[in-house]
Amino acid sequence: MSAQRYPLEEYFYPGNASCPGCGATMALRWVLKALGKKSIMVVPACCTSVFMGLYPKSAIGIPVLNIAFAAAAAAASGIVAALKARGKDATVLVWAGDGGTVDIGIQALSGAAERQTDFIYICYDNEAYMNTGIQRSGATPYGAITTTTPILGKREHKKNMPRIMIAHDIPYVATATSGYPHDLFRKVKKAKEKRGATRYIHILAPCPPGWRFDSKLTVKISRLAVRTGMWVLYEVEDGKFRLTGPSKALLDPEKRLPVEEYLKLQGRFSHLTREDIEEIQRWVDRQWELISKMVSKE
Numbered sequence: 001m002s003a004q005r006y007p008l009e010e011y012f013y014p015g016n017a018s019c020p021g022c023g024a025t026m027a028l029r030w031v032l033k034a035l036g037k038k039s040i041m042v043v044p045a046c047c048t049s050v051f052m053g054l055y056p057k058s059a060i061g062i063p064v065l066n067i068a069f070a071a072a073a074a075a076a077s078g079i080v081a082a083l084k085a086r087g088k089d090a091t092v093l094v095w096a097g098d099g100g101t102v103d104i105g106i107q108a109l110s111g112a113a114e115r116q117t118d119f120i121y122i123c124y125d126n127e128a129y130m131n132t133g134i135q136r137s138g139a140t141p142y143g144a145i146t147t148t149t150p151i152l153g154k155r156e157h158k159k160n161m162p163r164i165m166i167a168h169d170i171p172y173v174a175t176a177t178s179g180y181p182h183d184l185f186r187k188v189k190k191a192k193e194k195r196g197a198t199r200y201i202h203i204l205a206p207c208p209p210g211w212r213f214d215s216k217l218t219v220k221i222s223r224l225a226v227r228t229g230m231w232v233l234y235e236v237e238d239g240k241f242r243l244t245g246p247s248k249a250l251l252d253p254e255k256r257l258p259v260e261e262y263l264k265l266q267g268r269f270s271h272l273t274r275e276d277i278e279e280i281q282r283w284v285d286r287q288w289e290l291i292s293k294m295v296s297k298e
């Protein structure tokens with residue numbers, strides 16, 4: 001794919017304060033390229049509030065409102081209303097972590113989606129509350145060690161937030177991950193064009209210190225999440241479900257790599273027993289059964 005198809009302008013600058021190999025910042029760079037300058041970003045408390053830098057400096061080249069943890073979708077709803085009242089046009093983006101989305105921000109997000117508020121909500125999912133020291137969230141996968149699940153790892157499976165958003169009947173829901181930036185860029189562009197209602201994108205964003213892997217492995221781990229079927233790339237546009245990228249070829253279980261290929265590179269899973277790994281494999285296979293029903297409904 002030619003790099004010339006992508007804007008050269010950068011809205012997420014070098015010199016920011018993220019960890020090396022941060023999957024969230026890789027994704028944010030592409031999200032902002034796709035959205036362009038006429039955008040306003042709302043960020044609840046999360047790693048982004050920190051790595052964007054300290055006022056009066058900022059690593060983000062568009063206006064950003066940092067807001068209380070539970071309030072991102074409510075604050076963004078207010079910005080959308082204010083823009084409308086003043087006759088101004090801009091894309092409003094919520095950029096929130098998994099804790100700020102699947103747990104604490106879900107009520108404000110669900111309310112805004114039910115009202116079909118005209119904004120894009122993106123959850124970057126590093127699968128724990130990373131900014132405050134790696135506490136488990138509703139998005140943490142089964143078996144992962146966090147500071148609040150320190151011995152056996154989390155005993156519950158990951159909450160499926162994109163499916164919850166699909167149930168809101170919004171015109172666009174998609175999943176993405178940092179290791180496939182072209183797929184991510186295309187989805188953000190599409191979300192930008194679908195004005196007039198809520199659009200939701202959920203990005204799996206590997207986190208080297210939180211998942212305990214070497215920072216040079218971020219892209220590899222992101223891609224293994226997809227190749228093993230742990231993370232599924234798809235979009236639901238006006239109710240129509242479509243697998244995208246490498247996930248298109250993975251409906252057949254034989255084509256998916258064993259989950260172990262993904263788990264074994266991450267220290268957060270290094271204590272897992274054979275039974276744990278089998279439980280995760282069963283969960284992945286169950287997720288794909290649900291996916292195959294969505295494909296066949298097309």
Ligand SMILES: Cc1ncc(C[n+]2csc(CCOP(=O)(O)OP(=O)(O)O)c2C)c(N)n1
Pocket residue numbers: 045046047048068069070096097098099100101126128129130131132137
């Ligand atoms: C009401 C409230 N509770 C707790 C906090 C402390 N806090 C700030 S950021 C954060 C973690 C956010 O996790 P997530 O949304 O997953 O984003 P990440 O840090 O992983 O990027 C927490 C618990 C807070 N700011 N406000």
Ligand code: SF4
Pocket residue numbers: 017018019020021022023024025047051126130131206207208209210
């Ligand atoms: S803790 Fe994880 S998500 Fe947060 S800045 Fe570091 S790598 Fe990125």
Ligand SMILES: [Mg+2]
Pocket residue numbers: 097098099124125126127128129130
């Ligand atoms: Mg998080």
